[in-house]
Amino acid sequence: MTAAAEGSPPLTADGIRRRPPLLQSESFQGLALISPTLLYALILLLLPILVVFAHSFWTQNYLTIDHTFTLQNYRTALTEPIYLDLLWRSLFVSLLVSLFTVVLAYPIAYFISFHGGSHKGLWLFLITIPFWTSYLLRVMSWKVILGYNGVLNSGLMGLGLISEPSTALLYNTSAVIITLTHAWAAFAILPIFVSLEKVDRTLIEAAKDLGDGPLRSFLRVTLPLSAPGVISALLIVMIPTVGDYVTPKLVGGKDGVMIANAIQAQFGKASNWPLGAALSVTTMVVVSLMAGGAVFLIRAAARLAR
Amino acid sequence: MLDRPTPDRRVPDRPMIEIRDVTRSYGAFKALDDCSLTIREGEFFSLLGPSGCGKTTLLRMIAGFDNPTSGTIAVDGQEMVGVPANRRPTNMVFQSYAIFPHLNVEQNVAYGLKRLKLDPVEEKRRVDEVLAMVSLNGLGKRGAHELSGGQRQRVALARALVMRPKVLLLDEPLSALDKKLREQMQVELRRLQQAVGITFILVTHDQYEALAMSDRIAVMFGGRIAQVASPKEMYQRPVNRQVADFLGGMNFVKAEVVEENGSSITVDTLGFGRVTTEKPKAFVRNGAGATLGIRPERLRVLWDNATAKYEVAGTVVERHYFGEITHLIVEIPGLEKPLSVTETNDFGADDIPVGAAIRLGYDRDALVAMAD
Numbered sequence: 302m303t304a305a306a307e308g309s310p311p312l313t314a315d316g317i318r319r320r321p322p323l324l325q326s327e328s329f330q331g332l333a334l335i336s337p338t339l340l341y342a343l344i345l346l347l348l349p350i351l352v353v354f355a356h357s358f359w360t361q362n363y364l365t366i367d368h369t370f371t372l373q374n375y376r377t378a379l380t381e382p383i384y385l386d387l388l389w390r391s392l393f394v395s396l397l398v399s400l401f402t403v404v405l406a407y408p409i410a411y412f413i414s415f416h417g418g419s420h421k422g423l424w425l426f427l428i429t430i431p432f433w434t435s436y437l438l439r440v441m442s443w444k445v446i447l448g449y450n451g452v453l454n455s456g457l458m459g460l461g462l463i464s465e466p467s468t469a470l471l472y473n474t475s476a477v478i479i480t481l482t483h484a485w486a487a488f489a490i491l492p493i494f495v496s497l498e499k500v501d502r503t504l505i506e507a508a509k510d511l512g513d514g515p516l517r518s519f520l521r522v523t524l525p526l527s528a529p530g531v532i533s534a535l536l537i538v539m540i541p542t543v544g545d546y547v548t549p550k551l552v553g554g555k556d557g558v559m560i561a562n563a564i565q566a567q568f569g570k571a572s573n574w575p576l577g578a579a580l581s582v583t584t585m586v587v588v589s590l591m592a593g594g595a596v597f598l599i600r601a602a603a604r605l606a607r
Numbered sequence: 608m609l610d611r612p613t614p615d616r617r618v619p620d621r622p623m624i625e626i627r628d629v630t631r632s633y634g635a636f637k638a639l640d641d642c643s644l645t646i647r648e649g650e651f652f653s654l655l656g657p658s659g660c661g662k663t664t665l666l667r668m669i670a671g672f673d674n675p676t677s678g679t680i681a682v683d684g685q686e687m688v689g690v691p692a693n694r695r696p697t698n699m700v701f702q703s704y705a706i707f708p709h710l711n712v713e714q715n716v717a718y719g720l721k722r723l724k725l726d727p728v729e730e731k732r733r734v735d736e737v738l739a740m741v742s743l744n745g746l747g748k749r750g751a752h753e754l755s756g757g758q759r760q761r762v763a764l765a766r767a768l769v770m771r772p773k774v775l776l777l778d779e780p781l782s783a784l785d786k787k788l789r790e791q792m793q794v795e796l797r798r799l800q801q802a803v804g805i806t807f808i809l810v811t812h813d814q815y816e817a818l819a820m821s822d823r824i825a826v827m828f829g830g831r832i833a834q835v836a837s838p839k840e841m842y843q844r845p846v847n848r849q850v851a852d853f854l855g856g857m858n859f860v861k862a863e864v865v866e867e868n869g870s871s872i873t874v875d876t877l878g879f880g881r882v883t884t885e886k887p888k889a890f891v892r893n894g895a896g897a898t899l900g901i902r903p904e905r906l907r908v909l910w911d912n913a914t915a916k917y918e919v920a921g922t923v924v925e926r927h928y929f930g931e932i933t934h935l936i937v938e939i940p941g942l943e944k945p946l947s948v949t950e951t952n953d954f955g956a957d958d959i960p961v962g963a964a965i966r967l968g969y970d971r972d973a974l975v976a977m978a979d
Contacts, residue, residue, distance in 0.1 A: 506672055507705035509692045511719030511770065521718075525709050603709075 356578035366574070384563060384580060386604075391560040391584070392591060394474060398481040399489075399539035403531055405482065406489035411523075413490075414497035427492070428487050436484065440551050443480040447471040447552065460542050472554025480548050485541075489534035496530025497523070515551030528603050535599075536592050543588045560584055616791075622684075623774060623806045624669060629678035631830075637672040639675070640830040646774075646808060648683075649801050653809045653817040656827035657853070663778060665827075666810045670776050671695045683773050698767035699776040702783070704759045706751045712738070712762055713747035719770045737769040740799065757788050764796075766968045768803065772827075777809045781816060784858055793819050814854045818842060825851050842902075847978045851900050858906075858946045862899040862976060872976050874899055876940040878919055884976045898977050903934070903949040905973035908956055908965055915968025921946070921965045932979045933957045937967065 323329055332339075357374055360367040378384050413424045423599030431439060446452045454466040463506070466486040470476065500523055508518035546561035560580065624646040630667040631639040638977050639661045646652045654662035667673045668680055671692030680687045682696060695845035707715050716734045725733070738744055739848075741761040746754075754762065760780060767775055769863045780796075781789045800807045817824045825835045834846045845851035848859060865881065873883040876899050884899075909915055924945055925936035933956040938945040948967060950956035959965065 412807065435978060450706060501703070501705065502699050503703050503705040503708060506692070507699070507707070507766075508718070509672075510697075510699045512690075512693045514693055522707060532885045575841070 324531050351579045352561070353581055356575050357582045358577045361573055361575050363572075371443070374575045375583065377576060377587065378579045378583045384560070387558060387563050388562040388584065388587065390474070390558075392587065393540050394477055394481070394559060395542040395588075396591070397478050398485065398542050401478065401482045401490045402485050402538045403493070403534050406486055406534060407493055407531070409486075410490045410493035410497055414494055428490055432487060437547065437551075439484055440480055440548050442474070444471065444552055447476055447479070471552060474553070474558045476552040477549050477557040477559070479541050484548070485538045488537050492533040492537065493527060493530040496527040496533075497578045500526045525603050528599060532596055532599055535595055538586055539595065540592060543584060565596075611925075615852045621648045622646070623650070623682065624808070624976060625679075625681040626669075627681075629665070629668065629675040629680060629968075631661075631673065632676045635832050641678075642827075642830075642832050644825055644832060644835065646806060648806055649804050650808070651797065651807045651820055651822045653811055653821040653824045655811055655814060655824050655853075657812055660827040661830040662810045662812075662827050665838050666699075666776050666778055666808060669808065670697050670773065672700045683695055689928065694721040696773040698770045698774075698777055699778065700760075700763045700780045700968060702765050702778045702780070704763040704780075704783075706754070706759050706762055708751045710751060711747065712749045712751075712754070715751065715762055716747075716765045718766060732961070733769055736776055737765045740768065740802075741765045746780055756784055757792070760784065760792065764799075768799075768805070772805060772829070774806045774808060777807060779810055781811075782813070789816075796820060807898040818854070819828070826853060828853075844885065844887050844975055845900070845977060848898055849902070851975075851977060856903050856947060856949075857900045859944070860901075860942060862897045862898040864895050864897050864976075872897075874976050878939045878946075879917075879974060882971070882976070884972075884974055887975070896979050899947075900975050901969060901973050901978060903947045906946060906948045906967045906969050908935070908948070908950050908959070909968045910954065913968075917971060918966050918968045919946075920964065920966045923959055923965060925963050926957075926959065926961055928957050933959075935959065935965075937965065 333596075342579055345600070356366070358370050358372070360369065360371055360373065409428070413421055417424050449466050449468060449471070451466075451470070453470060454463070457463045458466065504522050504526070505518050508522045509515075509596070513521060543559075544561045546565050547557045548557065549557045564577050564580045564584070567573045567580065571577075624634040624644070624773055626642060626644040626646075629639055629642045630637060642661070642665065642666075652796045656662045664673060668675055669682070669687070671687065671690060671694075674688055677728060689694060694718055703965045707718065710718065716737060717730055720730050720733060734747070735744070738747060741764050743758065743761050743765060746758065749758075751759075751762075760783075763780070766771060775933060777796075781792050784792060793816060796807075796809075807822065809817070818841075821838055823837055824841050826833045826841065828849055834841060835852050836844070840848070842854050845854060845857075848857075851857040851859075859879055862874050862882075864872065865875050866873040866883075867886070870886055871883055872886045873881060875881050879901075881898060882899060907915075919939050921939040923935055924938050925934075927934040927936075930952075932949050932951055935943050935948040935950060935956065937948055946967070
C-alpha cells in the first residue's frame with residue numbers, strides 16, 4: 302500500500318472496498334457518542350409516550366384498567382364541547398403567546414446583535430437573570446402586578462386614570478397570555494439572536510449599495526435571513542405553552558383554563574387515565590399539525606417576499 | 608450593451624471623482640491622512656497598496672459606507688459627504704461578493720432594479736442583457752449556493768452593472784480566485800470596462816493586477832497617497848524606494864546628489880559612476896543622499912566578448928531557476944549589496960555557474976534616481 306491510499310478505505314487485491322470493522326465505522330462511533338443521551342431519551346420520553354398512547358385505547362373501571370381496545374376515549378375527547386373548547390382556547394393562547402413573544406423578542410435580539418458592540422455577552426447575561434428564580438415565582442409576581450390591589454391597579458389609581466381597581470386584569474385569558482409572553486421571552490430572544498448573528502453584514506451593505514434604505518434592506522435581507530431563528534422561536538414558545546397548566550391555574554381564573562388543566566384533572570381528581578391519555582394524544586397531534594402549518598406558512602411567506 | 612449617454616457627449620478628462628484633503632481618524636490613528644485625488648470619467652483607476660494602507664477605507668468612503676473626518680468627496684460634481692450609500696450613483700463589487708444566499712442569480716441581479724419599479728419585461732431584458740455581458744446566460748435560475756467562485760464574482764459584477772452606476776467600485780474582486788481564473792478575469796474586467804465606459808475604481812494589493820488593468824494607479828502607504836501615475840510611469844519612474852519596492856523588484860544603490868535642476872538630476876554612485884537622469888515629479892531631497900534604482904530585468908548578461916556602452920562586472924553568488932527565467936545574484940565590487948538580475952533562459956543563463964565572473968550591460972535610461 303502506498304501513502305496515497307491513506308485516508309481512504311483500504312482496498313483489497315482485486316480493488317473491492319472492504320467494509321471497515323464495525324467498531325471503527327463512522328456510524329457506529331456516532332451512535333456510541335449519542336447512546337447515553339439516546340438511552341435516556343428512550344427511557345424517559347419514548348416509553349412514557351408509548352404508555353400514554355396505550356392507555357388512550359383502554360378503559361378505567363375505578364382502580365383497574367380494562368385492556369380491551371376501544372376508541373371511546375377519542376370519541377369523548379373530540380365530541381365533548383368542553384374539551385373542544387379547551388383545546389381551541391389552548392391553541393389560540395399558545396398561538397397568540399408565540400406571536401407576541403416573537404414580535405417583542407425580535408427587536409431585543411436585533412438590538413443586541415446589531416448594536417450590542419462588545420457588550421453582547423453582558424446583554425445576553427442580563428436577559429437570563431429572571432431565570433435565576435423559579436418559574437412559579439415569576440408567575441406569582443405577575444399576580445402581584447395584575448391583582449386587585451396589585452401594582453398596576455394602584456399605579457393607575459394613583460395617576461387618577463381609574464377610580465376603583467379593575468378586576469379585568471387578572472384571572473382571565475389575557476392574564477395568561479401576558480404572563481406566558483413574559484415567561485418565554487428569553488427562549489425566543491436567543492434563537493433569533495443566533496440567526497441574526499449569522500447574517501453576513503456585507504449583505505446588508507450590499508442591499509444599501511443597491512439602493513435600499515434601512516427599512517427595505519431589513520425587510521428584504523435581514524428578516525428573510527433570520528427566518529430560521531424566527532421559526533424556531535415560534536415553535537419553542539408555541540409547543541410548550543399549549544400544554545402549560547401552572548400559569549392558567551395561577552393567573553387564569555375560570556376563563557383562563559386550558560386543555561392541560563383538563564388533562565391534569567383526568568389523571569388526578571377525575572381518575573380517568575384513559576381519557577386523560579386520549580386528550581394528551583389529541584393535543585400532541587393537533588400541536589404538531591399547528592407547528593407544521595406555521596412553518597409552512599412562514600416559508601411560503603418568505604418565498605413570496607422575494 | 609447598456610444604454611448609456613452617447614459617447615460623444617462625454618468630455619475627455621472630465622473629473623468623475625474629486626477627493627479633496629480627506630482625512631479619516633480613528634482616535635489617534637489616521638487611516639487616511641490628507642488624501643487628494645481626481646479620477647477621470649471612463650477611467651480604470653486602481654488604488655494599490657499593502658493591507659492597512661487605507662485603500663479600502665477610501666473606496667468605502669466613495670461608496671458611502673464611511674465618512675471622512677475632514678475633507679470632501681464629490682462624484683460627478685456633486686458633494687457626497689453625508690449622502691447615504693443608497694442615494695449615491697456608485698455601485699460596489701464586494702470582496703466577499705455578498706451574493707444574497709436566499710435569492711437565485713436572476714433575483715440577485717434584479718435586486719436593485721426592484722426599487723425602480725420597472726415594467727417586468729423591461730426588467731427581465733436588463734437582467735438578461737447584463738447576464739449575457741458577464742457570460743452567465745442561462746444560469747439565471749441557479750441558486751446562490753450552486754455557483755463557483757468565478758460565477759459568484761460575475762453575479763456580483765452583473766448586480767452592480769445592471770444599476771448603470773456612474774462609478775463601479777471593486778474591492779479586491781479577484782483575490783479569492785485561483786491564479787489562472789484571476790488572470791482570465793483581469794482581461795475580462797478590462798474588456799468589460801472599455802465596453803461599458805463606466806469609471807472603474809479597483810482596490811488591490813496585487814501590483815501586477817494594477818499594472819495590467821489600469822489606466823492610472825494611485826499607490827498608497829500608511830494612509831497617504833505616495834504617487835499617482837500610469838502603470839508604465841509608475842513602474843519605470845517610481846517616486847521613492849517604497850513605491851519602487853512595492854511594484855516588483857528593484858536594485859537600490861546608494862547615491863549622492865551632485866547637481867539638481869528643474870528636469871534632471873545628477874548623482875554619484877560607487878558601481879554606476881556619475882549618472883544624470885530625468886527627475887521624478889515628486890522628488891523631495893533630504894540632504895545629499897538619494898537612491899539610484901535599476902530593475903533586475905534591465906540588467907543583461909554580456910556573453911563572451913559582447914560589450915555594452917554601460918557595463919558593470921561582478922561575480923555570481925547565487926542562482927535561482929524559475930522556468931522561463933533565471934534569477935542571478937551578482938556581487939559587484941564597491942557595492943554594499945549584490946545586484947539581482949533577471950535573465951531569460953534563451954541563451955543559457957540557467958547554466959551560468961555560481962562563482963563565475965560576469966559582466967552586466969544596461970541602458971542609461973534604465974537607471975532611476977529617487978528620494979530615499
